[in-house]
Amino acid sequence: xxxxxxxxxxxxxxxxxxxxxxxxxxxxxxxxxxxxxxxxxxxxxxxxxxxxxxxxxxxxxxxxxxxxxxxxxxxxxxxxxxxxxxxxxxxxxxxxxxxxxxxxxxxxxxxxxxxxxxxxxxxxxxxxxxxxxxxxxxxxxxxxxxxxxxxxxxxxxxxxxxxxxxxxxxxxxxxxxxxxxxxxxxxxxxxxxxxxxxxxxxxxxx
Amino acid sequence: xxxxxxxxxxxxxxxxxxxxxxxxxxxxxxxxxxxxxxxxxxxxxxxxxxxxxxxxxxxxxxxxxxxxxxxxxxxxxxxxxxxxxxxxxxxxxxxxxxxxxxxxxxxxxxxxxxxxxxxxxxxxxxxxxxxxxxxxxxxxxxxxxxxxxxxxxxxxxxxxxxxxxxxxxxxxxxxxxxxxxxxxxxxxxxxxxxxxxxxxxxxxxxxxxxxxxxxxxxxxxxxxxxxxxxxxxxxxxxxxxxxxxxxxxxxxxxxxxxxxxxxxxxxxxxxxxxxxxxxxxxxxxxxxxxxxxxxxxxxxxxxxxx
Ligand SMILES: [Zn+2]
Numbered sequence: 001x002x003x004x005x006x007x008x009x010x011x012x013x014x015x016x017x018x019x020x021x022x023x024x025x026x027x028x029x030x031x032x033x034x035x036x037x038x039x040x041x042x043x044x045x046x047x048x049x050x051x052x053x054x055x056x057x058x059x060x061x062x063x064x065x066x067x068x069x070x071x072x073x074x075x076x077x078x079x080x081x082x083x084x085x086x087x088x089x090x091x092x093x094x095x096x097x098x099x100x101x102x103x104x105x106x107x108x109x110x111x112x113x114x115x116x117x118x119x120x121x122x123x124x125x126x127x128x129x130x131x132x133x134x135x136x137x138x139x140x141x142x143x144x145x146x147x148x149x150x151x152x153x154x155x156x157x158x159x160x161x162x163x164x165x166x167x168x169x170x171x172x173x174x175x176x177x178x179x180x181x182x183x184x185x186x187x188x189x190x191x192x193x194x195x196x197x198x199x200x201x202x203x204x205x206x
Numbered sequence: 207x208x209x210x211x212x213x214x215x216x217x218x219x220x221x222x223x224x225x226x227x228x229x230x231x232x233x234x235x236x237x238x239x240x241x242x243x244x245x246x247x248x249x250x251x252x253x254x255x256x257x258x259x260x261x262x263x264x265x266x267x268x269x270x271x272x273x274x275x276x277x278x279x280x281x282x283x284x285x286x287x288x289x290x291x292x293x294x295x296x297x298x299x300x301x302x303x304x305x306x307x308x309x310x311x312x313x314x315x316x317x318x319x320x321x322x323x324x325x326x327x328x329x330x331x332x333x334x335x336x337x338x339x340x341x342x343x344x345x346x347x348x349x350x351x352x353x354x355x356x357x358x359x360x361x362x363x364x365x366x367x368x369x370x371x372x373x374x375x376x377x378x379x380x381x382x383x384x385x386x387x388x389x390x391x392x393x394x395x396x397x398x399x400x401x402x403x404x405x406x407x408x409x410x411x412x413x414x415x416x417x418x419x420x421x422x423x424x425x426x427x428x429x430x431x432x433x434x435x436x437x438x439x440x441x442x443x444x445x446x447x448x449x450x451x452x453x454x455x456x457x458x459x460x461x462x463x464x465x466x467x468x469x470x471x472x473x474x475x476x477x478x479x480x481x482x483x484x485x486x487x488x489x490x491x492x493x494x495x496x497x498x499x500x501x502x503x504x505x506x507x508x509x510x511x512x
Binding site for chain 2: 020
């Protein structure tokens with residue numbers, strides 16, 4: 001059956017307006033990173049092959065290039081389509097090693113067993129770390145996370161799903177490594193939120 | 207002074223990139239900005255580009271602004287609080303031309319404010335970005351010229367020498383004499399240079415509603431303070447941090463608790479103190495406030511009219 005999707009070819013589905021689209025996507029992400037927990041609208045500016053989502057692909061197309069190795073989770077590497085799409089549209093090399101990745105894209109967060117395999121940077125260069133993009137189906141209807149830290153007035157909540165296993169424990173370990181650590185970018189449908197390494201997760205009293 | 211834009215750029219209107227920088231450079235700067243936000247106060251190295259203006263003109267701030275600005279932004283540029291200096295006017299013109307953005311002098315109307323050494327008196331609001339032009343980003347540089355060593359000091363939180371130096375300053379002067387670039391600690395971790403703003407402005411950085419981004423072009427560093435972040439000026443129990451106090455209000459608008467510049471009026475020693483923030487001063491005068499030099503008649507008129 002020859003139904004034509006926007007991403008019938010890996011050469012399609014990139015930014016139609018690279019300058020404007022990447023600026024719009026970046027500003028949404030910058031605001032999300034500066035105010036952890038807040039949800040910002042992302043325009044549908046890319047049409048990648050499934051299961052890579054429009055949001056995650058817009059973010060990777062905005063951020064990645066030849067200088068930034070990208071790691072893809074197993075859900076994204078079942079075929080070569082997504083790897084090829086990213087290479088064609090960004091020029092970024094795909095790496096098989098989490099610890100080498102500047103960016104990671106995770107289509108199945110619930111299957112991600114550990115955050116500490118990614119690069120946490122060094123004590124002297126904590127910026128040399130992996131930014132992990134999690135594809136989530138919601139940012140508001142999952143289990144509520146209570147957050148505090150820089151960018152947050154008092155406290156805020158975010159409810160993304162699905163999330164990695166034992167996320168609270170993993171995030172607290174990430175936070176312990178500060179200033180080293182990964183930064184999380186949560187790519188929801190038409191939206192983005194972020195949890196930089198500076199964000200503290202508050203355990204709810206039972 | 208000559209305008210910083212070169213002939214070539216003004217002639218080839220269609221040939222330069224949106225906001226001047228190419229997309230690859232913007233991407234690299236954007237990545238650095240995101241890391242800076244994630245690690246408040248930490249200096250992220252970046253590959254600073256040549257800009258069509260000399261380093262002293264704030265090429266770091268210009269590159270940060272160029273990487274974040276969009277067509278819908280409204281840009282304000284200030285130089286020591288003033289919107290109308292050659293430097294501020296040139297940078298505004300640069301972005302009006304290369305990005306086609308609207309510009310303003312009104313602090314509340316701006317979405318991006320690029321600054322050389324002042325923070326506006328009008329409190330900033332959520333959604334605004336303050337971009338600082340930074341000449342020397344390293345607060346420990348005067349103690350240690352080697353970058354490898356200062357980086358190690360930040361990594362290990364070895365800030366003892368910094369405190370000793372400040373304390374010596376007190377011993378010698380009776381008070382902390384550092385009035386510009388007074389070091390701060392961000393969110394209890396990194397000691398940061400707030401760029402050569404007067405220390406009067408340091409408290410405005412603490413728990414600001416706006417995102418603060420710092421760009422050092424020559425030194426190739428970007429750093430950031432997110433909104434609602436603790437920014438504490440270094441001090442001592444027996445010598446707490448204090449901002450400068452001015453003994454008289456602004457001679458033009460009567461404002462108190464603002465940063466004032468001394469203006470020489472004549473060659474007989476006549477002088478006055480006026481707001482360094484020109485927009486703040488103008489809007490106060492527009493509201494009817496009158497300083498000693500302007501008399502107070504309009505205020506009376508206004509009251510009579512009610
Ligand atoms: Zn005034």
